[in-house]
Amino acid sequence: MSCKEEQPLLEGYFDGELDLVRNVEVEAHLQECGACSAEYQGLQELRSVLGSGSLYLKAPAGLQRRVQDAIRGEAPTVRPSWLSGWWTPLRWASVAASLVLVALVTWNVAPRFSPRSPDETLAREIVDSHVRSLMPNHLIDVPSSDQHTVKPWFNGKVDFSPPVVDLQDQGFHLVGGRLDYLGGKPVAALIYQRRQHLINLFVWPSPEDANSTQASNSQQGYHVIHWVKSKMTYWAVSDLNTKELGDFITALQKQLP
Numbered sequence: 171m172s173c174k175e176e177q178p179l180l181e182g183y184f185d186g187e188l189d190l191v192r193n194v195e196v197e198a199h200l201q202e203c204g205a206c207s208a209e210y211q212g213l214q215e216l217r218s219v220l221g222s223g224s225l226y227l228k229a230p231a232g233l234q235r236r237v238q239d240a241i242r243g244e245a246p247t248v249r250p251s252w253l254s255g256w257w258t259p260l261r262w263a264s265v266a267a268s269l270v271l272v273a274l275v276t277w278n279v280a281p282r283f284s285p286r287s288p289d290e291t292l293a294r295e296i297v298d299s300h301v302r303s304l305m306p307n308h309l310i311d312v313p314s315s316d317q318h319t320v321k322p323w324f325n326g327k328v329d330f331s332p333p334v335v336d337l338q339d340q341g342f343h344l345v346g347g348r349l350d351y352l353g354g355k356p357v358a359a360l361i362y363q364r365r366q367h368l369i370n371l372f373v374w375p376s377p378e379d380a381n382s383t384q385a386s387n388s389q390q391g392y393h394v395i396h397w398v399k400s401k402m403t404y405w406a407v408s409d410l411n412t413k414e415l416g417d418f419i420t421a422l423q424k425q426l427p
């Protein structure tokens with residue numbers, strides 16, 4: 171990540187508003203960039219100054235009462251008999267103003283929270299999971315290059331048996347398996363390695379009968395490829411280039427049931 175990419179994210183990072191992937195990226199950048207880390211320190215100092223209390227103005231005693239009295243004084247005293255006490259024109263006006271405010275806020279904020287397709291949402295979750303797995307001691311629950319060790323390890327941990335294939339001859343080294351959670355349910359994660367690149371292959375039963383072709387997607391520099399075969403859902407994610415990730419999937423497909 172460059173300074174230019176990092177700059178717009180710094181305040182979001184400071185306020186704890188970034189997703190996991192961005193958070194990790196900004197953290198890594200701050201470790202190695204003196205200028206940005208100085209700016210981050212500046213934000214921290216500003217926060218501690220603002221929080222110190224010297225800049226706070228305490229409301230004078232009785233202010234709350236005076237405001238409440240003023241509000242009560244404004245309420246019309248004569249109300250149409252068919253309206254309950256609450257729904258005076260003044261109240262309607264304030265409700266209307268609130269609705270306009272809500273509409274404006276929604277309009278401004280909505281693009282950032284627009285509903286995504288389920289696959290896009292899942293792809294983000296997959297990338298988050300992949301990044302989390304790269305943190306120290308998170309990658310592997312069962313370290314083994316032996317498919318006959320990895321496959322039975324999932325017995326009793328998930329209610330299906332994930333196909334585990336050996337791709338050593340094709341240049342993809344099985345390093346182990348992990349129990350992970352996606353969309354609130356346990357899934358099998360199989361980890362393969364190509365040079366220094368790791369591939370997480372997530373597997374769980376598909377509710378669909380039909381096989382689906384591969385759909386690919388790039389998120390935050392990671393490639394995500396998804397398909398359904400023989401009633402199993404597969405999601406592969408890696409920072410490996412698309413060509414070699416494609417080779418991985420071709421080799422894998424040949425051996426999958």
Ligand SMILES: [Zn+2]
Binds near residue numbers: 174199204205
């Ligand atoms: Zn920087």
